[in-house]
Amino acid sequence: MRVSFASTYTRTTAGLNRLNVDIERLSSSASSGKRLLRPADDPMGWAKGMDLKQGIRELGSFSNNIEFALHFGQATEDALNQLSDLFVRAxxxxxGSVNGSVNPEDTAYVKEMDQIFDEAVSAANEKYQGRYLFAVDSGTAPFDAQEANAGHADYPLAEGSDLDGALTVRVGKSADQTVNVNGRETFLLDAGGEEKNSLQHLVSLRKAIEVHDTKAIEKEMGYIDVALENFSRQTSRVGIRMSGLERRQSALDALEIQQTTLLSDVEDADLVEIVTQLQQKQTSFEAALRVTAMMDGMNLAQFL
Structure with missing residues (x-):
């Protein structure tokens, strides 16, 4: 039988190349800790891993939206609490002005009312990440306390302000969440059939206190009470919404941990198994190298 050293050498060299590829793959897996480095390693596992990664990215997007909604809600709650405190002080x-404990000659209280008004306008114009809390679709501040706007019938509501806008974010695959409160429901009151904003009543109350008009003061106090009820109602809504968002966030966090664990099971390598295989491949490679070296030194004279 004729022995072909050339074909044997070729097969041995091809085996060495395969072993070298396996060693490189196992070395990469050992260093990265990943079992799947390319689709060919496990096509079904690779596809499952891609699906899990997509799902984790979606969960991360929902979590970011919820975080935004929670911060927006916290800013809204802070503004409403500030408004409530200001109206309570007013x-x-x-x-005090009605029962006589406030001296009508004492201008300090009128000045304090001016300060309360300015702070209330500032709170009503609060923003979060570039959006007005109570006018999310407005490009300009919804309330304007400047003298140039004082002649406006809805003063200090700025002309053209949109208090009805809604801002929603996606917090689940089929779940959207409104993050703002309706500015109209927050500030506008039906004052004897005439719709006025609650900040207007601060202006009217200040004027009544200045001239010590008891009847007007008592009337405006009623509207101040309605404004406080509105602020309290909206604060409750924000609190309920934030509680729901926090529960949803907890559920998403748990689901993300679960998905990440599944992805780890699919992608991550068993280091003990990988190192064992790597040692076996290296031993085989070294043995094949020795055989190849022996064959390379053979010639016909050795058999004569």
Whole structure:
């Protein structure tokens, strides 16, 4: 039988190349800790891993939206609490003016009412990440306390302000969440059939206190009470919404941990198994190298 050293050498060399490829793959897996480095390693596992990664990215997007909604809600709650405190203080001054504990000659209380008004306008114009809390679709501040706007019938509501806008974010595959409160429901009151914003009533109350018009003060105190009820109602809505968002965030966090664990099971390598295989391949490679070296030194004279 004729022995072909050329064909044997070729087969041995091809085996060495395959072993070298396996060693490189196993070395990469050992260093990266990943079992799947390319689709060919496990096509079905690779596809499952891609699906899991997509799902984790979606969960991350939902979590970011919820975080935004929670911060927006917290900013809204802070603004509403500030407005409530200011209106409560305005009512205290009004009560003092009616029962005589506030001296009508004392201009300090009128000046304090001016300060309360300015702070209330500032709170009503609060923004979060570039959006007005109570006018999310407005490009300009919804309330304007400048003298140039003082002649406006809805002063200090700025002309053209949109208090009805809604801002929603996606918090689940089929779940959207509104993150703002309706500015109209927050500030506009039906004052005897005439719709006025609650900040207008601060202006009217300040004027009534200045001239010590008891009847007007008592009337405006009623509207101040309605404004406080509106602020309280909206604060409750924000609190309920934030509680729901926090529960959803907890559920998403748990689901993300679960998906990440599944992805780890699909992608991550068993280091003990990988190192064992690597040692076996390296041993085989070294043995094949020795055989190849022996064959390379053979010639016909050795067999004569």
């Amino acid at each position: 009512k205290e001054i009004a009560v």
